Amino acid sequence: CIRDSSYTVDDKKIEFKLKKKEDGVQWTSFEKVENKVGYVPAYPSSAKKKVDWNKLDKEVALDSAYEKPEGDDALNKLFKAIYEKADENTRKAMIKSFQTSGGTVLSTNWNEVKEKDYENKDRPEPPKGQEWRKPEL
Numbered sequence: 001c002i003r004d005s006s007y008t009v010d011d012k013k014i015e016f017k018l019k020k021k022e023d024g025v026q027w028t029s030f031e032k033v034e035n036k037v038g039y040v041p042a043y044p045s046s047a048k049k050k051v052d053w054n055k056l057d058k059e060v061a062l063d064s065a066y067e068k069p070e071g072d073d074a075l076n077k078l079f080k081a082i083y084e085k086a087d088e089n090t091r092k093a094m095i096k097s098f099q100t101s102g103g104t105v106l107s108t109n110w111n112e113v114k115e116k117d118y119e120n121k122d123r124p125e126p127p128k129g130q131e132w133r134k135p136e137l
Contacts, residue, residue: 082108102132 004019089110097107101118
């Protein structure tokens with residue numbers, strides 16, 4: 001950090017610009033203060049009540065862990081969990097079936113999917129009220 005620091009000398013003062021070893025730590029003096037384990041520096045605040053931000057972060061993380069998603073979010077969470085825990089063949093099957101079918105098929109059986117041609121002869125029927133179209137280039 002020395003190369004990021006500098007100093008200037010004037011007639012009445014010497015000015016040091018020092019790069020901190022750790023960003024975000026507030027210096028209260030130039031002398032080394034022994035850090036306690038788990039010490040979190042206090043930042044200046046005009047609030048009358050102190051807030052423990054670490055505790056608040058843990059509470060928010062705990063709340064979001066128990067939150068149950070609904071609708072599309074729940075379905076996406078389920079597919080994501082299946083994909084993360086799957087082996088390589090299952091992942092290949094999921095990707096190929098979903099992409100080549102235009103999002104109408106999602107299979108986890110690679111032995112079935114590797115032979116299928118969802119873009120042509122094995123194309124499933126489109127959902128009710130929709131039709132297949134060629135992409136416009």
